[in-house]
Every structure is written in structure tokens, then in C-alpha cells.
Amino acid sequence: MSNERTIADVIEEHRLLVGADEVRLPLGPEATAENLEAELARLREASHVYNSFTGLEQAEAKIARFREKFRRIRKLTQRETITSIEDLDGKLRNIFLEADWLIDVDQEADTAWIVKQREKKARTE
Numbered sequence: 001m002s003n004e005r006t007i008a009d010v011i012e013e014h015r016l017l018v019g020a021d022e023v024r025l026p027l028g029p030e031a032t033a034e035n036l037e038a039e040l041a042r043l044r045e046a047s048h049v050y051n052s053f054t055g056l057e058q059a060e061a062k063i064a065r066f067r068e069k070f071r072r073i074r075k076l077t078q079r080e081t082i083t084s085i086e087d088l089d090g091k092l093r094n095i096f097l098e099a100d101w102l103i104d105v106d107q108e109a110d111t112a113w114i115v116k117q118r119e120k121k122a123r124t125e
Contacts, residue, residue: 005033014040050107053114060117061110066102073098 010033015023027036050058076095082088 005037007031007033007036009033010037010040013037014044017044046107046111050111053111057114057117058110061113062105064113065106065109069098069102 007027011023011025015021025036053061073095076091076098082091
């Protein structure tokens with residue numbers, strides 16, 4: 001009998017650690033229990049760090065991220081001479097792609113923004 005952990009074992013352990021009723025994960029064909037375990041541990045740590053920030057900091061990070069997203073959309077919608085339907089289609093496709101990715105929580109981006117803001121504040125104090 002093998003003592004090796006299976007992917008199902010890793011998922012069940014993660015489910016218990018986070019207190020979830022159910023965990024669903026998309027896995028590629030090369031997924032291994034060891035790699036999955038490492039990635040889930042990394043995600044739990046990232047969530048722990050993100051959740052350690054105040055609600056105000058999280059909201060400010062989200063607003064800053066949305067502001068940047070809208071700045072990019074605004075730039076894409078500026079008037080310019082369109083000479084072909086292909087150019088117009090390409091421009092519209094880029095606008096829709098940019099607008100389609102309004103994510104409520106981006107822990108990695110929001111954490112980086114909060115850390116940067118805290119560092120700025122520490123330098124000015």
C-alpha cells in the first residue's frame with residue numbers, strides 16, 4: 001500500500017482547512033498532488049495576507065484598480081480616424097476585451113497596491 005497522497009487527498013485537506021462545503025478546481029493533465037498542494041498553500045497564504053488588510057484598504061485598492069481599468073478603456077475610446085471596418089472591429093474587440101475583465105477581487109493586484117501605499121505612507125511619516 002502506498003503512502004503517497006492523491007490529488008483528491010490534497011483537495012479534501014484544503015477543503016477542511018478553509019472550512020468549505022465543497023471545493024472545485026480545474027486541473028490540467030500534468031497536475032500532481034505535490035504541485036497542487038504547493039499552489040493551494042500559496043493561495044491560502046495570499047488570502048491570509050489580503051484578509052489582514054482593513055476593509056477600507058481593500059476598497060481603496062479596488063477603486064484604484066478600477067480607475068486604471070477605466071483609464072485604459074477611455075484611452076481605447078478616444079477619437080481617431082478609422083479607415084476600415086477591420087480597424088473598427090479591432091478597436092471594438094480591444095474595448096470589449098478590456099471591459100469584460102472587471103474582477104471584483106484581484107488579491108494579487110490589490111495586495112501589491114496596498115503594500116505600495118503603506119510604503120509611501122511610511123516614507124512620508
